[in-house]
Amino acid sequence: MxxxxxxxxxxxxxxxxxxxxxxxxxxxxxxxxxxxxxxxxxxxxxxxxxxxxxxxxxxxxxxxxxxxxxxxxxxxxxxxxxxxxxxxxxxxxxxxxxxxxxGGMIRVACLPSCAASVLPEIIRRFRADRPEATFVVEDAMDEQVRARVRSGDVDFGICVRHDGDADLDSEDLFQDDLLVVFRPRHPLSEVERITVRTLARYPLILTCRNSSARAAVDRAFAANGLSVTPACEVTYTLTAAALAGAGLGVAVLPSTSPEVRSVHLVARQVDDPGFARHIVLIRRRSVPMRRIAAAFIESIRVHGDSVRSSRPAVSE
Known part of the structure; x- marks a missing residue:
């Protein structure tokens, strides 16, 4: 002026x-x-x-x-x-x-494996009906997902079920089994039933301690009276799969990780109930949900199971 x-x-x-x-x-x-x-x-x-x-x-x-x-x-x-x-x-x-x-933007904080495997197809279907919708997907570790939801920076989160979250509403989505992944002709290929004690005999490639998958592995080993010391500890599942493919050990990865579908690796289930994560949808309690975000949550409820079941199966 x-x-x-x-x-x-x-x-x-x-x-x-x-x-x-x-x-x-x-x-x-x-x-x-x-x-x-x-x-x-x-x-x-x-x-x-x-x-x-x-x-x-x-x-x-x-x-x-x-x-x-x-x-x-x-x-x-x-x-x-x-x-x-x-x-x-x-x-x-x-x-x-x-x-x-x-108004048309949906912000989601999500575990990386689910963000890479489950969300893309659900988002595609949702945008076919609601082309005005845009998305911000923040893939993050479990505790970071919860923190983003609590701060109100995202509409909702997809993470692992926890007890004691009094300030959050939690809705069960599905069980995400933890699989063992190794290269073909590994000795585990000949094992009919893989247990925690079976795994204890091989070098393991695990994600870092602050990951929900690692926490589940540690609990499963402890429940069997064992401790686990990984041969390699990594941050990303892609790195774990690459190390397993190089023959450096057996990787433990969520079934939702795209890497478990690699044609260069064998993925097997572990006969132990502890080798699983319970995936939930969380949101702030008593905070109204925007209509478009609520509509997307309903789409997750409707299509989530079909999207997961349509993915290629792994070895039993």
Whole structure:
């Protein structure tokens, strides 16, 4: 804003509708045309301009029966008021556009394996019916998923079932078995029934300790009176599968991990109830769910099982 004009406007009680009326009259040089453009009666527009002039203690127009001309003060204020009108109207348009996009945006925090295997097909089906929907999928470790839901940064989360989450509503989705993965011709290929004690005889490739899969493995070994010391500990399931493929050991991966379907690896189930994760959908308790997010949750309920069952099976 012009340094000479800013002090003039400071503390004055003038409204945007008055400023917009002034700019429209100045642009059309006609109270009648400006009133039509603003969908106002001419007396109503005239009253707005008079109120603006009174508030500024300045005469902005020289009027006669035929013409409307800006005074020197009006010409001084016109570029400033035009910027105010353009900036505010542009900001409103941008805000409305952002709100429209945000209204159709669904934010999900999800375990990486589920984000890579279960969600894509459900999202595809949902967007076929709701093309306005957009998604932000934050793949994260179990505790991070819960933290994102609690903070309100996402609409809901998909993670492992926990007891004692009093501030979260939890809905069971499915059981995600933990599979052992190794390269062909590994000795485990000849074992009819793989147990925890069977696994204890081989070098293991496990995900890091803060992962839900690792926590389940540690609990299963402890329940059998065993401890586990991995030959390799990794962050990502892709790395674990690559190490197993190189013959460095037996990887333990969730059945939802895309890597267990690799044609270069063999995946087998473990005969132990502890080798599983219970996958749940969580959301903040007593917080209303936006309609489009609620609709997507319903799509997960309807299509989740069929999407999982349509994926290639692994060896028993």
């Amino acid at each position: 012009d340094d000479r004009v800013a002090p003039l406007l400071n503390g004055l009680r003038i409204t945007f509708s008055q400023i917009r009326g002034f700019v429209t009259v100045a642009s059309t040089n006609s109270f009648r045309q400006a009133a039509e453009a603003l969908n106002l009666s001419q007396p109503a527009l005239t009253s707005r301009i008079q109120q603006l002039e009174e508030g500024l203690e300045l005469r902005l127009f020289d009027r006669n029966t035929r013409t409307v001309e800006l005074t020197d003060a009006g010409r001084e204020l016109l570029p400033v008021f035009m910027r105010i009108v353009n900036d505010l109207e542009g900001a409103v348009i941008n805000a409305r556009d952002h709100a429209a996009r945000a």
